[in-house]
Amino acid sequence: MKIVVVGAGIGGLTLALSLRATGNTDVTVYERAKEVRGLGVGINLLPHAMRELTEIGMADRIAGIGTAPHALAYYNRHGQQIWREPRGLAAGYRWPQQSVHRGELQLALRDAVQERLGDVIRLDNRLTDLDAAGKRPRARFDSAGQQIDVEADLIVAAEGIHSAARAMHYPAEGAPPWSGLTLWRGIADAPVFLDGRTMIMAGDGEQKFVAYPLSAPDASGRSRINFIAELRGPGVADADWNRAVDASPIAELFRDWRFDWIDVPAIIRSSEELFEYPMVDRDPLPRWTFGRTTLLGDAAHAMYPNGSNGASQAIIDARTLAFHLATAGSIDEALAAYELDRRPAMTSLLASTRSAGPERVMQIAAERAPRGFVDIHDVIAADELDDIANGYKRAAGFLPELLNARPSLTPGAAS
Ligand SMILES: Cc1cc2nc3c(=O)[nH]c(=O)nc-3n(C[C@H](O)[C@H](O)[C@H](O)COP(=O)(O)OP(=O)(O)OC[C@H]3O[C@@H](n4cnc5c(N)ncnc54)[C@H](O)[C@@H]3O)c2cc1C
Known part of the structure; x- marks a missing residue:
């Protein structure tokens, strides 16, 4: 054929x-x-994709x-943790999650x-x-x-x-229709944050920062950190993956996002290149x-x-x-x-x-507690947090128990 x-x-x-x-x-x-x-x-290659790549001999x-993140954590724009969940093998999948360039x-x-x-x-x-x-x-x-x-x-x-x-x-x-959000994507050589193996998302539906390591920390505690800074507006002409822009004004938009566990403006400033992209889909x-x-x-x-x-x-x-x-x-x-x-x-x-998607927890936290919270469970019940995370995994086909049990897409394979 x-x-x-x-x-x-x-x-x-x-x-x-x-x-x-x-x-x-x-x-x-x-x-x-x-x-x-x-x-x-x-x-990020999620475990359902890593299963397929493994089965065609690409895992090694x-x-x-x-690098394989072992947790994902969501924070509000004040740096307070809303939700944290294990990822990849730590979450019970038979395949890891991999963050790659x-x-x-x-x-x-x-x-x-x-x-x-x-x-x-x-x-x-x-x-x-x-x-x-x-x-x-x-x-x-x-x-x-x-x-x-x-x-x-x-x-x-x-x-x-x-x-x-x-x-x-x-x-x-x-x-492609525009969501009203603009993304700035970059990679920085910066000090690791948290345990060096966690992907984070901070902010809400108006402004957000996502970061995860692309390499294990070196001897000085630094790694290649991939990040996406996101803001409602200001509008970008077209969806071109490679439009490079100056990092300083974007770092300035996040100047107050310095928490005891991550320094957002410093990461944006130290990026090798920063790419601007409208958040669009089809x-x-x-x-x-x-x-x-x-x-x-x-x-x-x-x-x-x-x-x-x-x-x-x-x-x-x-x-x-x-x-x-x-x-x-x-x-x-x-x-x-x-x-x-x-x-x-x-x-x-x-x-x-x-x-x-799963980031709805950040919007809900911002709506109910715009100035932050003492205990997240005063703002969102544990069940509600759990439902949002699991509902998305079900829609995307990567609930651990379902993915682990699903027959292989290799014809004739045992499982
Ligand atoms: C240059 C580039 C950079 C990207 N960077 C990121 C990123 O940093 N983060 C992110 O999340 N996603 C990024 N993406 C998108 C991401 O790769 C896709 O969302 C995802 O991998 C789905 O893959 P795909 O094969 O459907 O599309 P893509 O990976 O986008 O591949 C499409 C391919 O088709 C080629 N092509 C386009 N038009 C024609 C044509 N008329 N004839 C022949 N070939 C054509 C393109 O050159 C490209 O190689 C990028 C895509 C591109 C092309």
């Missing part, structure tokens, strides 16, 4: 590896960029580039694709048209200035939030599959970073599609099963991230 994958991002490369793992070797990946440069800052490489992950996936499938990544190939009619869909690429047409048994569009294929199927959709779609073409990852369901699920869900899409292609009676049945498994789940996860 000849399969064309559009986009050598996290989803497209994982799909190529997943197809290889189920015996499909006629796979070509077309990528717009002239080289895979490994861009971006940190992302990822452990080599990332997105670009390093992309390069690790690219290297694995080259080792296992050979020279199948076609750089400088931008999808410009897609003909989904008939049994052999056709993609047109601007290939280093030449127009080329490629026919396949299946074309998977994994070209991210600005997917050209999606725009062809939904021409009236326009730019509306859920009524359909991903058109003939023998389908959407995958952000092309299908770009979501807010609340809950750290964007890359993780792209990885699960890839493994699910490869599983159905290997086990269904035909390509059409496989695509129908993929969409049935993934699209309703992503529609509900998109709704959950739009209502702040």
Whole structure:
């Protein structure tokens, strides 16, 4: 079966590896960029994604580039703790959570694709048209200035939030809708905070700071810390992952966020580069599959970073599609099963991230106790905190007991 994958991002490369793992070797990946440069800052791979990456033999490489947080804690804008929960192996999962640099992950996936499938990544190939009619869909690429047409048994569009294929199927959709929040993302070499293995989120729906280490502390107690500073407004022109801005004015917006356990403005000031991005997502779609073409990852369901699920869900899409292609009676049945498994789940996860996902505890604490609290349980009952955290995990498919017991997406695997 000849399969064309559009986009050598996290989803497209994982799909190529997943197809290889189920015996499909006629796979070509077309990528717009002239080289895979490994861009971006940190992302989290949650245990449900780490399960899939482990089952395609990527666990050691990822452990080599990332670090495994063992807790997640939420704070208000006064630095008081609202909620803390174990993460990864500490939470009883069979797989860890890994915090990694997105670009390093992309390069690790690219290297694995080259080792296992050979020279199948076609750089400088931008999808410009897609003909989904008939049994052999056709993609047109601007290939280093030449127009080329490629026919396949299946074309998977994994070209991210600005997917050209999606725009062809939904021409009236326009730019990704803006939440009203602006994000500044960076990586700083800074002193570790708390125990050096905890991811934190502080603030509320108006202003927030998220941070987690990307490396173990060095001998002087410093590590690479990934962070996202977030503020309602001020408005950014378009969703470009690589727009660099000056850190000082952003650090100034957080000047009062100096707590005895973290110094937020100092971290922002010491970032190597700071990237500005509007917090945008995509509306859920009524359909991903058109003939023998389908959407995958952000092309299908770009979501807010609340809950750290964007890359993780792209990885699960890839493994699910490869599983159905290997086990269904035909390509059409496989695509129908993929969409049935993934699209309703992503529609509900998109709704959950739009209502702040697990970070809703921070908004509730700010509404009920804007000046802070003595005891968080005077503000939010323990059950309510628990329901919010577990409700999100259920929507995203990573309640520990369910994930640990779910059958593998490797055809024929024991569990
Ligand atoms: C440069 C970059 C930096 C990012 N940085 C971050 C970050 O710091 N934090 C974060 O949470 N998320 C980041 N993301 C998004 C994150 O990678 C995705 O949300 C998630 O990994 C889902 O992966 P995906 O494969 O669906 O999309 P992506 O990982 O976005 O991959 C899409 C790929 O398709 C390619 N492409 C786009 N259009 C075309 C076309 N017409 N033809 C061919 N190829 C095309 C892109 O160049 C890219 O390689 C970044 C994405 C990019 C592209």
